Amino acid sequence: MEQTPLVYMKGKRKYLIITDHAGALPALPLIQKLVEHNCLFEWRTVSTFTDAAPYLIDWLSSQTIGSYLYLAGTRELIEKGREAAYEAGYSDDELQAYLVDDANTRIFCVVCEQTAFVPSGIQAKCPHCDTLLSITDHFSPRLQAYLAYTPISIETKAVTR
Numbered sequence: 157m158e159q160t161p162l163v164y165m166k167g168k169r170k171y172l173i174i175t176d177h178a179g180a181l182p183a184l185p186l187i188q189k190l191v192e193h194n195c196l197f198e199w200r201t202v203s204t205f206t207d208a209a210p211y212l213i214d215w216l217s218s219q220t221i222g223s224y225l226y227l228a229g230t231r232e233l234i235e236k237g238r239e240a241a242y243e244a245g246y247s248d249d250e251l252q253a254y255l256v257d258d259a260n261t262r263i264f265c266v267v268c269e270q271t272a273f274v275p276s277g278i279q280a281k282c283p284h285c286d287t288l289l290s291i292t293d294h295f296s297p298r299l300q301a302y303l304a305y306t307p308i309s310i311e312t313k314a315v316t317r
C-alpha cells in the first residue's frame with residue numbers, strides 16, 4: 157500500500173491532478189504548494205475513475221510532454237488511473253500515486269455535525285461525541301463524507317414517515 161503523501165516535484169512544465177472523493181483532501185497540501193510556487197496545474201475530481209475514463213484518457217493524451225501526473229484516491233482510481241496514464245504515454249517517472257487507506261471511511265456525524273475518519277464498516281463510534289453511529293451508503297459530495305446516524309434517529313425517521 158502506498159502511504160507516501162504526494163511530493164511536490166520541482167520544475168515540471170505542467171501538473172495534472174486526478175482525485176476522487178477519498179483523494180481530494182489528501183491532495184490539498186500539494187495543491188497549496190503548486191499555488192505557492194506559481195505552477196501551472198489542472199485538477200480533476202471524479203466520482204469514480206471508470207465513469208470518467210474516456211474523458212480522462214483523452215485529457216491525458218492531449219497534454220504535451222513535460223506534464224507530471226498525480227493520482228490520489230481509492231484503489232480503483234489508482235489502478236485504473238495508472239493504466240490510463242500508461243496508455244496515454246506516461247511512465248513511472250512522470251507520475252505519482254497516493255492510495256488513500258480504504259480501511260477508513262470519512263463520515264459525517266449527524267449528532268455533533270462533524271466529519272471524522274473511522275474504520276470502514278456498518279457501525280462506528282464518532283470520535284468527537286462518542287455516539288455509536290450507523291454508517292449509511294449515502295455519500296454527500298458537499299460534505300465529502302458518508303452520512304452516519306444514530307440507530308435511534310433512523311428508527312424515529314421510519315416512524316414519523
Ligand SMILES: [Zn+2]
Nearest residue numbers: 265268282285
Ligand atoms: Zn459526533
